[in-house]
Amino acid sequence: MKLLTHNLLSSHVRGVGPRGFPLRLQATEVRVIPVEFNPDFVARMIPKVEWAALLEAADHLRLAEVPKGPIQGYEQDETFLRKMHHVLLEVEVVEGTLQCPESGRVFPITRGIPNMLLNEEETET
Amino acid sequence: MGEAGEGESPRGAGALPEPRRSIAMDSNHQSNVKLSKTEKKFLRKQIKARHTLLRHEGIETVSYATQILVVANGGLGNGVSRNKLLPELEKLGQVDALLMPPNKPYSFVTYKTTEESKKAYATLNGQNIVNDLGQKIILYLNFVEKAQWKELGLQALPPGLKVVEEIISSEDEKLLLESVSWTEDTDNPNFQKSLKHRRVKHFGYEFHYENNNVHKDKPLPGGLPDICDSMLEKWLKEGFIRHKPDQLTVNQYEPGQGIPAHIDTHSAFEDEIISLSLGSEIIMDFKHPDGVTVPVMLPLRSLLVMTGESRYLWTHGITPRKFDTVQASKGHKSGIITGDVGDLTLSKRGIRTSFTFRKVRQTPCDCSYPLVCDSQMKEPPPSFPESDKEASQLEQKYVHQVYEEIAGHFSSTRHTPWPHIVEFLKALPSGSLVADVGCGNGKYLGINKELYMIGCDRSQNLVDICREKQYQAFVCDALSVPVRSGSCDACISIAVIHHFATAERRMAALQEIARLLRSGGKALIYVWAMEQEYQKKKSKYLRENKSNQGRQEISSDPSAQELFVEPVPDTGHQDSACSIPSINDFQKGRYHSREVANSMLPIHTNRTSFHSQDLLVPWHLKGNASKEKPTEPFGPAGTHDTGPVLHRYYHVFCEGELEAACQTLNNVSILQSYYDQGNWCVILQKA
Numbered sequence: 001m002k003l004l005t006h007n008l009l010s011s012h013v014r015g016v017g018p019r020g021f022p023l024r025l026q027a028t029e030v031r032v033i034p035v036e037f038n039p040d041f042v043a044r045m046i047p048k049v050e051w052a053a054l055l056e057a058a059d060h061l062r063l064a065e066v067p068k069g070p071i072q073g074y075e076q077d078e079t080f081l082r083k084m085h086h087v088l089l090e091v092e093v094v095e096g097t098l099q100c101p102e103s104g105r106v107f108p109i110t111r112g113i114p115n116m117l118l119n120e121e122e123t124e125t
Numbered sequence: 126m127g128e129a130g131e132g133e134s135p136r137g138a139g140a141l142p143e144p145r146r147s148i149a150m151d152s153n154h155q156s157n158v159k160l161s162k163t164e165k166k167f168l169r170k171q172i173k174a175r176h177t178l179l180r181h182e183g184i185e186t187v188s189y190a191t192q193i194l195v196v197a198n199g200g201l202g203n204g205v206s207r208n209k210l211l212p213e214l215e216k217l218g219q220v221d222a223l224l225m226p227p228n229k230p231y232s233f234v235t236y237k238t239t240e241e242s243k244k245a246y247a248t249l250n251g252q253n254i255v256n257d258l259g260q261k262i263i264l265y266l267n268f269v270e271k272a273q274w275k276e277l278g279l280q281a282l283p284p285g286l287k288v289v290e291e292i293i294s295s296e297d298e299k300l301l302l303e304s305v306s307w308t309e310d311t312d313n314p315n316f317q318k319s320l321k322h323r324r325v326k327h328f329g330y331e332f333h334y335e336n337n338n339v340h341k342d343k344p345l346p347g348g349l350p351d352i353c354d355s356m357l358e359k360w361l362k363e364g365f366i367r368h369k370p371d372q373l374t375v376n377q378y379e380p381g382q383g384i385p386a387h388i389d390t391h392s393a394f395e396d397e398i399i400s401l402s403l404g405s406e407i408i409m410d411f412k413h414p415d416g417v418t419v420p421v422m423l424p425l426r427s428l429l430v431m432t433g434e435s436r437y438l439w440t441h442g443i444t445p446r447k448f449d450t451v452q453a454s455k456g457h458k459s460g461i462i463t464g465d466v467g468d469l470t471l472s473k474r475g476i477r478t479s480f481t482f483r484k485v486r487q488t489p490c491d492c493s494y495p496l497v498c499d500s501q502m503k504e505p506p507p508s509f510p511e512s513d514k515e516a517s518q519l520e521q522k523y524v525h526q527v528y529e530e531i532a533g534h535f536s537s538t539r540h541t542p543w544p545h546i547v548e549f550l551k552a553l554p555s556g557s558l559v560a561d562v563g564c565g566n567g568k569y570l571g572i573n574k575e576l577y578m579i580g581c582d583r584s585q586n587l588v589d590i591c592r593e594k595q596y597q598a599f600v601c602d603a604l605s606v607p608v609r610s611g612s613c614d615a616c617i618s619i620a621v622i623h624h625f626a627t628a629e630r631r632m633a634a635l636q637e638i639a640r641l642l643r644s645g646g647k648a649l650i651y652v653w654a655m656e657q658e659y660q661k662k663k664s665k666y667l668r669e670n671k672s673n674q675g676r677q678e679i680s681s682d683p684s685a686q687e688l689f690v691e692p693v694p695d696t697g698h699q700d701s702a703c704s705i706p707s708i709n710d711f712q713k714g715r716y717h718s719r720e721v722a723n724s725m726l727p728i729h730t731n732r733t734s735f736h737s738q739d740l741l742v743p744w745h746l747k748g749n750a751s752k753e754k755p756t757e758p759f760g761p762a763g764t765h766d767t768g769p770v771l772h773r774y775y776h777v778f779c780e781g782e783l784e785a786a787c788q789t790l791n792n793v794s795i796l797q798s799y800y801d802q803g804n805w806c807v808i809l810q811k812a
Contacts, residue, residue, distance in 0.1 A: 005579055005597045008558065012607045021609055033595075041575065044556025048612070107607075113592050115585070116601040120517075 001114055004088040006057050007050055009114065011100035011107075013122050019102040022053030025060045027096035027109075035089045042085045043075045049088070058087055162511075182231070186267035188656040188780060190243045192221075193235045193272055197265040202230040204256035213254060217245035224272050233272035242268070283411045283419060285433030288459040289365050292428040293356065298403050302478055304350050305375050323382045328353075328373040330485050338393045339372065339485055349373050349482075357482065360399075365428060368397050370482035378407070378443065380474040386412055386442030391490035391498040394483040398436050400429040401482075405475030406457055408449040411439045414497070414725060420462040422451060427459055437494045448473055496728060507726050507774070509739055516626035523741060523774035524624045525583055531771060532586030534747055536566035545801050546619060547572055549649045549808070557614035560641055562603050562634075563621030567591035570598070576615075581606060603634045606641060613641040616648040620804070622783075623652040623775050626739070631776070632786055639793050642811035647796065650787075651804045655735050655777040664803030667732060728772065738779065741772035778805050 011020025051069050058066040066087050067080055074080050098107040098114055107116050184195055196214075199205045207225055214220050214234050218241025224233040236242040246266050254262050293301070307324060328349050330339040349357075353373060360366045372394070376384070389398055402423045409429070411419045423429055431441070448471040452462060490500035497506060507523060510516040528535065546569060553559065555575035564570060564580025565587050571578075571594065580598040582588050591598035601607055603621060616638045625631045638648050657664045729735065729742045746769050783805045784798050790809075797808040 001599070002597055004577060005599075008579060008608050008612050009599070010607055010609045012605045018610075041556050045577065048558055050609075111589070111592060113585075113588050114599040116581075116599055116607040117583075118602070118605065
């Protein structure tokens with residue numbers, strides 16, 4: 001699971017609504033998988049990122065050099081874009097957990113796959 | 126941004142006219158049609174029976190407009206005469222011809238133009254008419270290519286059924302009737318049970334009605350009456366029967382009594398079940414699970430022999446009534462009642478006593494009809510869900526568990542991306558965030574490298590396969606997607622929503638997809654179509670019947686080979702825009718369904734047209750079979766089993782149904798709606 005994916009995930013436990021975001025990330029195994037750098041692609045991602053959630057997740061993974069937010073003229077700033085590229089797309093959580101901030105429900109991440117299935121009592125009707 | 130599917134109009138030429146019961150829109154685009162549960166149920170039954178009867182008569186209906194309509198229920202065979210029907214038809218346009226085949230419960234009307242026939246189709250569907258017998262009839266119309274039908278012959282008897290006439294003499298009949306004492310005798314272990322409808326007595330083994338089975342280790346003393354024994358020996362010698370039965374149930378029916386439709390418990394009795402009719406003739410109704418009913422005359426002193434399909438798959442029953450409608454010309458001979466109105470006459474019932482002989486099974490049943498077999502099915506066969514909970518359970522068993530089991534094999538047959546979907550993805554702007562809801566093996570997750578795609582699926586095993594390909598994927602339910610609202614630039618959901626077992630759940634899935642989209646975001650949705658033939662072209666799914674499409678993996682199930690349509694699969698219902706008009710109680714006549722198994726989900730025969738909207742589609746599992754085994758040639762329905770057969774639940778969509786469902790979403794608009802190789806498709810845009 002990449003951090004960009006984490007940035008999209010939200011808990012859907014019954015009743016939590018938007019308070020289910022962001023999921024608290026813990027990792028026991030993380031890998032860096034190189035991805036071809038496409039500055040244009042990364043630049044387009046920037047406006048879509050929920051920055052606070054990204055920083056929190058990056059913090060839990062103890063990543064260094066994570067920009068605190070978009071900077072002026074980021075579209076042309078290769079250094080900035082490369083850093084974002086790395087954080088968003090190259091860091092893969094292989095084993096870990098995602099925790100709903102509101103309900104405390106824990107979702108496992110196994111072999112890079114979050115399992116977000118709820119049982120019957122937990123799903124919203 | 127270019128649009129996928131340029132040139133596709135929402136309704137192709139020859140699209141069916143709006144159904145009579147149109148879906149009214151209020152200003153919030155909410156549907157005002159809410160059918161009650163009963164209405165939905167009746168509608169379902171109607172449509173199913175309609176498709177079935179036509180299919181069994183060899184009438185191929187088509188989903189596009191033609192000049193010729195088949196008018197089901199409007200035939201000489203159910204008392205509708207020309208002078209009753211023609212005026213009604215002529216109200217809608219110029220009638221070139223009205224063909225009313227004798228003895229048939231349908232007719233064919235040819236209008237001068239397609240416009241007129243379309244008008245008739247829209248107006249007359251569901252319309253009442255009073256027949257010559259004073260009965261209220263509901264007409265159902267369908268387009269056909271030709272005014273053609275199959276002649277009902279003796280082969281229309283349920284397979285494995287035969288009736289041997291005059292198998293005993295009147296004297297023997299008298300002796301047999303006298304041999305049964307109906308007086309209450311509590312000491313007598315040959316219990317006489319007085320059931321609600323008829324009198325019953327058992328010999329050999331007692332039959333228990335609570336579980337419809339015998340007490341195999343507690344045979345009744347005395348065995349079968351001597352007079353029966355000698356008769357059975359005679360019949361064996363003469364070849365009327367093949368096995369010597371060891372159980373006898375004597376039923377006595379007063380006029381007005383009957384027995385509900387049923388299949389004799391598989392695990393209780395061996396194949397051959399025979400029944401001798403004494404005292405009165407009677408009509409016994411045999412019904413196939415897909416709805417067709419065959420009324421069979423059992424004359425006096427005849428022996429009914431049920432084997433094979435007629436014993437294991439068809440139900441049999443006797444309607445509780447005092448008169449049977451029989452054919453005057455055939456007198457009291459056996460055969461099917463075909464109902465030529467000029468030939469019909471009423472036969473008053475007398476007291477009928479049946480001697481039903483059966484052989485008790487000592488081992489579990491291993492017949493070829495597992496879905497109706499209590500030995501092979503631990504639970505009752507799946508039926509149409511009546512609640513959300515039942516729907517969820519049905520999906521669990523017949524969607525989720527199946528995909529987990531077939532994931533590897535399934536994935537190997539899902540490798541060719543469909544062009545229109547590729548078009549849609551490639552037309553999205555670079556840097557779009559796209560969710561694939563129900564991504565399966567991730568077929569579409571890598572199509573466009575300029576997109577950031579995340580896939581989700583209910584099946585862990587399928588998501589694992591996505592992961593092996595380095596895609597971003599997670600496991601979740603499509604009814605509750607754990608993704609922030611309004612975060613996706615686009616969504617796709619290909620061949621997913623048709624796995625939800627109620628309209629509400631399908632709607633909920635659509636709502637989730639709409640929720641994920643940002644304002645202006647687009648979604649592409651594909652579902653399997655009921656109409657596998659559209660605009661006179663058969664879908665690839667149908668065309669690939671029996672052909673060995675050049676795949677390296679030759680499997681004995683054609684449906685395992687992926688083509689433009691997914692795997693492959695009657696009963697329209699609820700707020701579908703399926704061309705079913707008014708909802709009414711199911712009309713009588715010869716085609717009303719009996720109760721048993723009427724909501725059982727039919728099993729689809731792969732590579733054939735669909736006859737029900739809700740059904741189970743077989744999957745022949747391969748992949749673990751040893752390579753040394755020679756590949757088996759596959760039969761027409763892929764019935765050769767080198768491995769287990771699993772069944773997946775589908776609700777196939779009628780034309781317009783997906784659109785109608787999307788229209789009730791108040792935050793999306795439909796950009797495009799089209800048909801693609803056996804699928805109905807929509808492109809939506811979030812407001």
